[in-house]
Amino acid sequence: MNIEKIDNQEDGQVFFAASVRKWYLKNKRNLPWRQTSDPYHIWLSEVILQQTRVQQGLPYYQKFIEAFPTVNHLAAANTQKILRLWQGLGYYTRARNLHACARLVVKQFDGRFPQQYEQLIKLPGIGPYTAAAIASIVHHQAVAVVDGNVYRVLARFFGIETPVDSTAGKRQFHQLANALIDPKHPGDYNQAVMELGALICTPRNPRCTECPVQQRCVAYLGKTWNKLPVKKPKTVVDSRYLYYLVFRNGEKIYLKKRASRDIWYGLYDFYCIETKRPQPVNRLLKNHGIEKSAIRQVSPLYSHQLTHRKIVARFIEINDLSKIPGDAGLRMCSRRQAEKLPKPVLINRYLADSGFL
Ligand code: SF4
Numbered sequence: 527m528n529i530e531k532i533d534n535q536e537d538g539q540v541f542f543a544a545s546v547r548k549w550y551l552k553n554k555r556n557l558p559w560r561q562t563s564d565p566y567h568i569w570l571s572e573v574i575l576q577q578t579r580v581q582q583g584l585p586y587y588q589k590f591i592e593a594f595p596t597v598n599h600l601a602a603a604n605t606q607k608i609l610r611l612w613q614g615l616g617y618y619t620r621a622r623n624l625h626a627c628a629r630l631v632v633k634q635f636d637g638r639f640p641q642q643y644e645q646l647i648k649l650p651g652i653g654p655y656t657a658a659a660i661a662s663i664v665h666h667q668a669v670a671v672v673d674g675n676v677y678r679v680l681a682r683f684f685g686i687e688t689p690v691d692s693t694a695g696k697r698q699f700h701q702l703a704n705a706l707i708d709p710k711h712p713g714d715y716n717q718a719v720m721e722l723g724a725l726i727c728t729p730r731n732p733r734c735t736e737c738p739v740q741q742r743c744v745a746y747l748g749k750t751w752n753k754l755p756v757k758k759p760k761t762v763v764d765s766r767y768l769y770y771l772v773f774r775n776g777e778k779i780y781l782k783k784r785a786s787r788d789i790w791y792g793l794y795d796f797y798c799i800e801t802k803r804p805q806p807v808n809r810l811l812k813n814h815g816i817e818k819s820a821i822r823q824v825s826p827l828y829s830h831q832l833t834h835r836k837i838v839a840r841f842i843e844i845n846d847l848s849k850i851p852g853d854a855g856l857r858m859c860s861r862r863q864a865e866k867l868p869k870p871v872l873i874n875r876y877l878a879d880s881g882f883l
Contacts, residue, residue, distance in 0.1 A: 542683055542739055543706050543715060549738035550718030553725070555580070558587065560717075565639035565664045566597045572656045573624050577617055580724065586615055598637050600628040609792060609868035616832075616871070618793060623651025641665045663713035670703035671716040672696075675723025680706075681755035682727060685744030690755045727751075767804055768839040770796040770876075771816075773850055779864055779882060780856035789832060794867045796841070797854050807842060820846040825880070830872040841876050 554560065557580065559571035570590055574583040589611055594600035600608075605625055612621035627650045631639055639660065640646055646657035654672070661667035670676075677690040677699055684702065688695040708715040726733045734746045745751040773780040773796075781794040799810060807824050811817075825841040850856060859867065865883055877883040 538684070538742055539706055541742055543708050545738040546718045546722055547708060547711060547715055550714060550721050554717070554721055555725075557584070558591075563664055565660055567591065568660055568663050569627075569639060569652075569656070570624075572659045573620055573651060574615065576620060576656070578615060583615070586612070596637070597628050597631050597639075600625065601632040601637075605792070606868060610866065613868055613874070614871055618790065618868075620651060622792070626650040627652065639664075641667075643667055643669045659716065662707075662716045666712055668704075668707050668709040668712040670700065670707045670712075671720065672700055672703050673720060675720045675727075676703060677755050678729065679719055679723045679727045682732070682745035682751050683739055683743045685748065685750070685754070687754070687756050689758045691758050695756075763834060763836055765836045765838050767801045768837060769799045769801065769805070769807070769810055770839060770841045771799070771811075771814075772796050772841050772843045772876075772880075773847055773856065774822075774843060774845075774882070775847055775858075777861060778858050779861075779877075780850065780854075781859050781864060781867060781869075782854065782856050785855075789835070789837075790870045792868070793873075794857075794864075794869050795873050797851065797856060804838070807840065811842070814851070816844065816846075816849050820844050820849055825876065828872060828876060830870075837872060839872060839876075841880070843880075 557571075559567050562568070571583070571587050574586050574590070578586075590600075593607075593611060594603055603625070605622070608621055608625050609618060612618065612624075615621070630649060631637060640649075641661070642665075643657050643661040646652050646660055647654060652660075658669040658671040661669050662671065680686065680699055680702055681690060686695075686698065686702075688698050690696070690699060703719075706715075722737070722739075726737050730752075732751055734740050734743070734751070737743065737746070740746050745754050780796070782797055783794055784790050784792060799814065801810070807821070808818055811821065822843040822845040824843075828837075828839045828841070830837040830839065861883065864877070869877075874883070
């Protein structure tokens, strides 16, 4: 690489960092976790916002702060209450880790979050992204946050074509992000790039005309924004077929806590028969000793998208409670009890559609 190119590159980096921060200070959204430097609030917002858009996460953040004003309150809470409040956000492992982390912070650190990135990353549910966010925003440590927004903005501005989900890509983007960070204002800088990605350099139809770095953006100048960032070819999404037997007796319904380390661990659903392929309902039930006459009704197909899986489900209401399998582990619940239990969104959709809740 010649000296001129290196100079241009460094100049581009300085221009990028300064322009993005200046834009952020003028245009940032007024969000509650930006009005505080309390690590508990910042941590909570970052965990909620992992894989969740701000619009969707905001009411959850407010509900959690109201229910658990401090990390001590959260640590002392009942897991079921946490899962219930989390309901609808998905990725329930995050909620379980949230609780485990709060307990650890109270037990080992006397309720005070550790300050250093290296300590933060050891806490349950805190990965490089969340640790960098807390360390930079609260403790002004110069560690770059790299999330989907950051990958997109950097790939476009610098015209980087290495797949962002490859090992080489991750290394390259992390190195670049850490070279760009403003050591005097690391928190502002990190939030600025993420905010630019969320508001201006959006996945589709980026608002380049309003972008503070447009004049030197490789993707804008080369009209390649729709080709960046590059990702590895997608793997095929598998489907899972779930046939739920819904035992219901007027105002009572039978629910089951999911005990295996699978999707929705610890949440409540119905007695479930899983198959590799779609099955005719009558044949499936006959194989489980249930005759056609015991079926009250069969729901239409429900489809529910998880990150790497598609769930295809059918709900079959059974009117004969003597058909409940002996090993089913079902719990009889009133409407009120069923309403309070943490359940996957799919189950809630069915309960609402069927008029039970
Ligand atoms: S100019 Fe357009 S493509 Fe380039 S960083 Fe700004 S919004 Fe993204």
